[in-house]
Amino acid sequence: MNTTNGARGTAGDSRAESAGSSMPAVSSVIQCSGVNFFFGQGELRKQILFEVEFAIEPGEIVLLTGPSGSGKTTLLTLIAGLRSMQEGQMHVLGYRLHNPGPRDLLEVRRRIGFIFQAHNLLPYLTALQNVQVMFELQPNVSAEEGRQRAARMLEQVGLGDRLHYQVARLSGGQRQRVAIARALVGGPQLVLADEPTAALDGASGREVVNLLQALAREQGRPILMVTHDTRVLDIADRILELQDGRLASHSTGALSKPAAV
Amino acid sequence: MSQRIGLSWLQLRHEKMKLFAAVSGVMVSVVLMWMQLGLMKALFASAVVLHGSLAGEVVVIHSQYEHLLHSKVFSSRLLYRLKGSPDVVSVSGIYLAPIEWKNPWNGEMRSMQCYGIETESPGLSIPGLADQLASLRQRDVFLYDRLARPRFGNVVGELERGADIKPELNRRRMKLAGLVDLGASFGIDGNLLVSHANFLRLFSERDPGHIDLGVVRLKPGVSVEAAQRQFQQQLGEQVLVLTRDQFADIELKYWKSATPIGVIFSAGTFVGFFIGFIVVYQILYTDVTNHLPQYATMKAMGFSNAYLRGLILAQSLQLGLLGFVPGTLIAAMLYAALRNVTQLPLTLDPARGIFLAAVTVVMCALSGLFAIRRLSSADPAEVF
Known part of the structure; x- marks a missing residue:
């Protein structure tokens, strides 16, 4: 893939423009304001998000909670550049996602580490290859360096002895740890996690979240995690709560600790 | 990528x-x-296996020649006129005609293609032919196509066993003197080579002075196209003077359009x-x-x-x-x-x-x- 240089050019343009328009967005990891989002057309048109406004600063770990159907996943796909914005403004990692340039969405995605509800590993690859695959997006990293960095990352998530296991031979918790390694190995500027504990039992879920928190803290990476697993709320610096498509008032407040602590 | x-x-x-x-x-x-x-x-x-085996750069045929199974004879005197040309090494006339082969083991009659060649100057360069020209001069002998279809009997096998093979050709008892490689094709299941003299014995109705193909070997360095033009002029419109490739093209063109x-x-x-x-x-x-x-x-x-x-x-x-x-x-x-x-x-x-x-x-x-x-x-x- 030799398109990186050209794409950087486009990205650079759009970033420069946001900076020039005196938006405070540039320093924030995520800056969104007045975001409305609708599904469907005409009479079936249904509003999913209402005037959503928040920011995430570098190094923050933020949880996004709320009941099913509250719009969490939709918001996440907008932030990730997987869906087109309709109304409002959204800046992620300095890229403008409303009226994006032709390759901006792709460039944003490449700078995000994704962790999915169901690991979404490639079943035909080993643990190591699944992590290595991220370096296909970074042509400047040699194959050998990619292999070494992937192996080191897997050691960090405690799978140093499982490098060459096929996905099918790993347990649920192990798979999710491979997914974490895959999300972090490329040095993402933001980690987006969608219910990473949903498919895991309590102990494994806890382990995975702790690992994610520790690694993110160590590398200073901001995390936005969608979850309604109340057992893991304590890892957050901040909790945003969506209800019927609106951010609940208390979620803009500073640190909210779970009641149990 | x-x-x-x-x-x-x-x-x-x-x-x-x-x-x-x-x-x-x-x-x-x-x-x-x-x-x-x-x-x-x-x-x-x-x-076009035969065409590729012709020992000469220029071929002379009757102007109404259609293909190997539908040839037309022309006077050999026309061909031999070319002997006088300073560009020519040798000329040779070839007779050709379908012949009845009677399978010596089961009596079945089959048609083969028979070529009558000059044993001094056969006009064909087929591996192994030169060594067999002497025996071909004997009375009532022929050379058999090793690549002929098997329907003519197990000729090659029997010969290798040392058997004497004397089938009837056009109702005349002939003796197999050896093998050459030519090969079957459309309408031709196998080939036989005989001397001019034996050809005329097999086809008594044929006029000895008329041949089917004339093969001309040029001196090295002579331009084929120039010689072809000159010979055509010299021999007139009754015959066609062709290069070997043009001659083969006639055959290919015929089979491409006919089949x-x-x-x-x-x-x-x-x-x-x-x-x-x-x-x-x-x-x-x-x-x-x-x-x-x-x-x-x-x-x-x-x-x-x-x-x-x-x-x-x-x-x-x-x-x-x-x-x-x-x-x-x-x-x-x-x-x-x-x-x-x-x-x-x-x-x-x-x-x-x-x-x-x-x-x-x-x-x-x-x-x-x-x-x-x-x-x-x-x-x-x-x-x-």
């Missing part, structure tokens, strides 16, 4: 049965194409191509469909459409390569088997190999390109 960990291949080999099916499909297609093209080429090549062989085998080749295309397309298409969530995940993680397209295209080409090699090996075995049965000059021509490899690549790439359209259904927004 950089695929440094060989993603396309790792994915392809993950499901062994599917890989096997796809490779088999390509293989069948490659074998079919080899067979169709090979048979077409061999059939046409077999029609649907070209159309049949071209259609067969296309069928082979189509089978390969459909099989590879079907397999890649279902493969992409089955892996849509994976492709959506990859899109979400920042893999571009171009990268994913490259992945599928690479797979289609890998399938092509995997199918082409064993397909060609199978074709080689079938060629060998068919050569024995049909005596057709079937060979794995390297140039055709390159052509078919290219056709296979195009076939697989096309299937890949069609299957790629399925990729657009992978929606990265659905991965969460």
